[in-house]
Amino acid sequence: GLKGPFGCLNNARYGISWGVLGAAEFCMHTVREYVLSRKQFGSPLAANQLIQKKLADMSTEIAIGCQSCLRVGRLMEDGKASPDMVSMIKRNSCGKSLDIVRQCRDMLGGNGISDEYHIIRHMMNLEAVNTYEGTHDIHALILGRAITGIPSFVPNPVLLS
Numbered sequence: 479g480l481k482g483p484f485g486c487l488n489n490a491r492y493g494i495s496w497g498v499l500g501a502a503e504f505c506m507h508t509v510r511e512y513v514l515s516r517k518q519f520g521s522p523l524a525a526n527q528l529i530q531k532k533l534a535d536m537s538t539e540i541a542i543g544c545q546s547c548l549r550v551g552r553l554m555e556d557g558k559a560s561p562d563m564v565s566m567i568k569r570n571s572c573g574k575s576l577d578i579v580r581q582c583r584d585m586l587g588g589n590g591i592s593d594e595y596h597i598i599r600h601m602m603n604l605e606a607v608n609t610y611e612g613t614h615d616i617h618a619l620i621l622g623r624a625i626t627g628i629p630s631f632v633p634n635p636v637l638l639s
Contacts, residue, residue, distance in 0.1 A: 502540055536578045540578070546571075550567050569617035572604065
């Protein structure tokens with residue numbers, strides 16, 4: 479049946495969940511170095527409260543994402559992970575990573591779109607990864623079915639009549 483292909487899809491989604499967090503972490507470290515070295519009005523950008531808050535938020539989301547992926551990975555090893563769990567971490571990791579990388583691009587100003595810092599490259603890659611193996615909304619539908627027990631992928635003919 480479809481168990482084999484769906485198993486491959488689940489494993490791919492799991493790998494994506496880790497990979498996108500790595501891209502977000504790279505971008506966060508890049509922007510950290512940038513704001514520490516870039517001076518504005520005689521002080522590093524990193525001395526600003528808003529910059530520090532953004533870095534703290536990024537670090538928190540990456541750590542939470544990694545812990546979620548680690549937990550699901552351990553459940554997979556024990557044969558206890560469900561496809562819904564993998565959908566949740568794929569959806570969360572991609573969404574949070576995109577948010578983080580967009581924030582990094584913004585924090586670099588005009589340099590955020592240059593090749594020198596690689597932020598824009600990671601952002602475009604994350605946009606692609608967010609789309610394949612199921613978009614953010616498709617994974618929301620998978621989770622909605624798990625939560626309610628009602629699939630909403632196709633219109634319900636009973637509700638349409």
